[in-house]
Amino acid sequence: MRNTASILRIIVLVGIAFLGVEFLLETDPGHWAVVEYPKTWLFLGIVLLFAVAIEASVAALHSTLYKSLSEEKKARYHELEAHKSTKFEQKIQSILSKMTRSKSIEQEGEIELDHVYDGITELDNKLPPWWLYSFYASIVFAAVYMVRFHVYNDYTQEEEYLMEVAEAEAAIEEYKRTAKDLINFETVTLLAEESDLNEGKTIYNANCVACHKADGGGGIGPNLTDDHWILGGGIQNVYKTISEGGRSGKGMVAWKNDLSPSEMQKTASYVISLYGTTPAEPKEAEGDIIWTPDDN
Numbered sequence: 471m472r473n474t475a476s477i478l479r480i481i482v483l484v485g486i487a488f489l490g491v492e493f494l495l496e497t498d499p500g501h502w503a504v505v506e507y508p509k510t511w512l513f514l515g516i517v518l519l520f521a522v523a524i525e526a527s528v529a530a531l532h533s534t535l536y537k538s539l540s541e542e543k544k545a546r547y548h549e550l551e552a553h554k555s556t557k558f559e560q561k562i563q564s565i566l567s568k569m570t571r572s573k574s575i576e577q578e579g580e581i582e583l584d585h586v587y588d589g590i591t592e593l594d595n596k597l598p599p600w601w602l603y604s605f606y607a608s609i610v611f612a613a614v615y616m617v618r619f620h621v622y623n624d625y626t627q628e629e630e631y632l633m634e635v636a637e638a639e640a641a642i643e644e645y646k647r648t649a650k651d652l653i654n655f656e657t658v659t660l661l662a663e664e665s666d667l668n669e670g671k672t673i674y675n676a677n678c679v680a681c682h683k684a685d686g687g688g689g690i691g692p693n694l695t696d697d698h699w700i701l702g703g704g705i706q707n708v709y710k711t712i713s714e715g716g717r718s719g720k721g722m723v724a725w726k727n728d729l730s731p732s733e734m735q736k737t738a739s740y741v742i743s744l745y746g747t748t749p750a751e752p753k754e755a756e757g758d759i760i761w762t763p764d765d766n
């Protein structure tokens with residue numbers, strides 16, 4: 471009895487560890503973490519080793535303690551153990567019989583029907599409560615479902631699909647907005663999509679026009695439409711200037727705390743798209759670095 475219990479405990483523990491590994495390590499659907507990450511075997515092996523070691527030490531302790539008992543106490547111990555196990559079995563039995571309301575073979579005579587066919591008799595068993603209540607629950611579920619989806623036409627499967635896709639897309643957007651490492655000045659690329667440039671323009675108009683003018687002609691800040699750059703042209707330099715700011719004390723602050731990486735990428739792309747346009751009142755060219763979009 472004790473051995474089976476120990477083995478069961480070990481299996482359950484290793485099973486939980488296995489489920490934990492599968493749950494915590496992300497794998498593509500249909501793939502097993504234990505196959506994709508062979509190192510997990512090491513972890514499971516250690517768990518197994520620990521479980522066996524703990525069971526073994528507890529058993530050893532138990533037997534040492536048992537040996538130290540006097541004969542009289544040993545007898546008392548056996549009595550208590552027997553009592554414990556029968557009590558436990560009784561409890562299990564009573565739960566089972568409550569869930570099934572089945573009759574034991576000895577009592578079957580009480581529920582046997584008169585109906586006999588070819589020597590086969592029939593028992594008038596009660597419906598097992600576990601089954602009966604699940605059946606009632608399914609009826610309630612069906613009624614609610616029917617009214618909700620077929621009478622009030624809540625949403626169709628197609629709408630449910632579209633809702634989930636929209637949610638997933640929102641989550642991706644959110645991720646892109648907040649994931650800092652996705653874009654930095656080394657990996658940033660120039661955007662050419664109309665929609666991205668329009669977003670960049672919106673951000674520029676909201677934050678930058680005070681110093682650079684709406685047409686990029688420059689004011690407190692330098693002219694952004696010419697080929698002269700103080701801090702360097704090209705998407706990488708412009709992104710870096712927006713993100714980290716200009717030389718200290720000049721007035722160009724770092725925007726990385728106010729704008730997300732993708733917003734700065736769009737704004738930088740918009741700034742570069744201003745090259746070659748003719749502002750109403752262009753500020754004189756500043757900076758010694760000459761860069762035009764053709765240099766990329």
Ligand code: HEC
Nearest residue numbers: 677678681690691699700701702708711716717720721722
């Ligand atoms: C408070 C005024 C101010 C605001 C607001 C401002 N800038 Fe600037 N910007 C400057 C100044 C001043 C410089 C020159 C920095 C230097 O000399 O180091 C500059 C430099 C730049 C440069 C580098 C130009 C070069 O020649 O290298 C870029 C690009 C730029 N700003 C883009 C932006 C963008 C995009 C925004 C809005 C998100 C913005 N700025 C908002 C004042 C401003």
